[in-house]
Amino acid sequence: xxxAWTPHRFTGGLLALDTANTVVLRGxxxxxxDRFDDPGEIARFADAASGFRAAELGDRRLAVSSxxxxxxxxxxxxxxxxxxxRGAVSKGAVSTADLPEFLRACADGLAAGRTEIGxxxxxxxxxxxxxAFEAALAVSALSLLxxxxxxxxxxxxxxxxxxxxxxxxxxxxWCDMAVCGNRQKASRHYRRRMAANExxxx
Numbered sequence: 001x002x003x004a005w006t007p008h009r010f011t012g013g014l015l016a017l018d019t020a021n022t023v024v025l026r027g028x029x030x031x032x033x034d035r036f037d038d039p040g041e042i043a044r045f046a047d048a049a050s051g052f053r054a055a056e057l058g059d060r061r062l063a064v065s066s067x068x069x070x071x072x073x074x075x076x077x078x079x080x081x082x083x084x085x086r087g088a089v090s091k092g093a094v095s096t097a098d099l100p101e102f103l104r105a106c107a108d109g110l111a112a113g114r115t116e117i118g119x120x121x122x123x124x125x126x127x128x129x130x131x132a133f134e135a136a137l138a139v140s141a142l143s144l145l146x147x148x149x150x151x152x153x154x155x156x157x158x159x160x161x162x163x164x165x166x167x168x169x170x171x172x173x174w175c176d177m178a179v180c181g182n183r184q185k186a187s188r189h190y191r192r193r194m195a196a197n198e199x200x201x202x
Contacts, residue, residue, distance in 0.1 A: 003035050005048030011175040013164030015053045016141035019045070019074070020082040021161040021175075028160075039067040042074055046133040056140065058122050063130035073112055073134045076105040081141045085162060089153050094145065102141070109138030156180050 003009070012018040022035040022045065035041055046062040064070065080102040088094045113135020117125045123143070124136055143149065152165045154172065158180035165172040174180040 003041055003044065005045055005052075007052065008176050008179050010049065010052040011163055011179075012161060013166065014140050014144065015049055015056055016077070016081050016137060016144060017085075017162045017164065018049065018053070019078050019137055019140075020085075022078065023082070024159070026082070026086075026160050036071070036075065036078075039071045042067040042071060042133070049133075057124050057127075057131075057136060059127040060124045060136070061127075061130040062133045062136055064133050070112065070132075070134050073105070073108050074137060077109050077134065077137050077141055080105045081144070082162065085144055085150070085153055086155065088150050089155050089162070094150060106138040106142055109134040109141075113138070 009021070010018045012021050022041075023032065024035065025032045035045070043064040046064045050057065050061045080098070084094060084098045084102045087098060113132035115125055115129075115131055115135055117123060117131075117135075117139055119125065124139055125131055144153075149164060152170060154163055154165045154175075155161070156163060156173075156175035158174060161175045163172075163175040
């Protein structure tokens with residue numbers, strides 16, 4: 001199944017979180033599914049992310065050499081990122097027990113990328129040349145370790161996606177108000193209406 005990589009798919013706030021969110025409805029054993037089950041979607045996701053995450057990437061395009069070849073590295077970074085930072089949301093801090101696997105996954109992504117990063121104002125390197133998706137994913141994931149970012153991580157109560165709350169008073173509840181927020185409001189309205197009907201019919 002080909003995915004339409006719309007703005008809603010990129011509501012995590014950072015490339016690493018958007019990638020973690022390619023597993024839909026984590027924890028729901030009956031409805032969860034992985035958008036990267038088809039490795040070809042990795043290339044399409046990277047192409048869309050080059051636009052949606054241009055500010056984070058410093059306008060450096062993401063390149064995918066072979067979706068099948070890089071899939072194990074991408075999935076390893078994705079899963080260790082989700083585990084580490086989903087835990088950080090619930091505990092309020094990063095668990096050192098989950099760090100070694102996360103760091104190894106990121107190291108694999110960086111080693112495969114063979115590029116230069118970290119110039120002043122250019123954490124992802126020279127925008128004139130593409131960067132391997134797995135290397136950029138590792139850089140984005142490692143940036144989440146900043147304490148000010150960890151403190152702003154949230155889990156959407158509707159879809160369970162991870163996102164960074166950049167609101168002024170850190171009060172953002174939904175990954176996307178137009179999608180998840182409205183769904184929750186519609187669901188509450190429906191429940192209230194059904195409860196009122198039950199009272200009237202009692």
